Amino acid sequence: MLDDEKRHLIRDKLLRGVLPLTPPHKVYGGKCSRHHPCDGCNEPIGVGEYELETVTAEKVSSFYHLACGHYAAETRGRLLAQHLHTVEQGGFSEQSFS
Ligand SMILES: [Zn+2]
Numbered sequence: 001m002l003d004d005e006k007r008h009l010i011r012d013k014l015l016r017g018v019l020p021l022t023p024p025h026k027v028y029g030g031k032c033s034r035h036h037p038c039d040g041c042n043e044p045i046g047v048g049e050y051e052l053e054t055v056t057a058e059k060v061s062s063f064y065h066l067a068c069g070h071y072a073a074e075t076r077g078r079l080l081a082q083h084l085h086t087v088e089q090g091g092f093s094e095q096s097f098s
Pocket of ligand 1: 041065068
């Protein structure tokens with residue numbers, strides 16, 4: 001379970017386009033083989049910990065702790081649904097899916 005601070009950080013990154021808002025093209029999961037930071041919460045993913053790698057169609061990779069990857073996917077879906085809702089209400093919604 002993620003704390004609120006991490007959730008806020010991941011949501012903010014998705015909104016600012018730091019993390020891709022487009023659903024990943026490929027997803028890999030497995031044990032981490034080298035120590036590196038999580039693109040979601042910025043905290044390290046240690047060797048031997050489970051991690052998730054998502055790759056966009058443009059070949060942009062992001063690495064996550066499992067919980068962070070899960071939250072990012074959930075938030076991405078919610079943000080896209082909000083845009084759809086705005087458009088369905090006759091509004092105009094613009095989000096750069098970079
Ligand atoms: Zn993380």
